Amino acid sequence: MSGPTGPAAPDCGRGRDGDSGRDRVWNAGLQPERTALSWRRTGLALLGGSLLLARVLAEVSVPLALTVGALGLLASIAILVAVERRYRSHHLRLTAAGGQRVTLAGGALPLLVAATTVVLGCVAAIAAILLSLRVS
């Protein structure tokens, strides 16, 4: 076993030169990071959900499945890109201000994600009705 001066001792971000604060996390509870991961999880769930829905719809109508799949893919990628931009902007604003009365991003992306989920649900309802007609 190697001691504390062993070759594999990680520096854990202590040795960054020109410490501007930007390379450090804003908050020890990693709040922006946990929020960003939660957003990313939701974006990936929307992506997976719309592709799964397209796969199920392919049993009924291939053109419909391709349309739903393509639209779901585009919307999910747009949301995932917006999520990364949102985290970057939050991190920069929070580390710059030291956490005092910071203006964070607003409700446009939440409303877009909620609306996308409602649309996905409506398409899912149509898919379920078409499937039930086919089975019986």
Add this chain to the structure above:
Amino acid sequence: MSDTPRRFPAALFARGQEPDPRFTLANERTFLSWIGAALALIAAGVALEALGLGLTSGLRIAASMLLIAAGIATPVQAWLGWYCTELALREGRPLPAPFLVAPLALVVVAAGVLVALGVLLR
């Protein structure tokens, strides 16, 4: 603040003052949890129809429609909950309770009962 960027919805951000950023971020994660619940409900409803599972067809369709309807209503709770909570944080008021919890629980129980009956009566 003069350099405050315009944010949507303007009616919300015109009121009160900026809360602790940690509270705003926690409110966002609660919103995202509701969206996750909505996606799970929708997926369950579609899975019932896609897999069939040999359930009585009328009960299966009813359970599927109930789950998907709940999945369509849940994002409304997610958005209104986010809005009302953010407003309460800005104005320093007590946080609002989610309004769709009891109906949603009833719907999930009803869907479970329908699936159970569908299994028993097949």
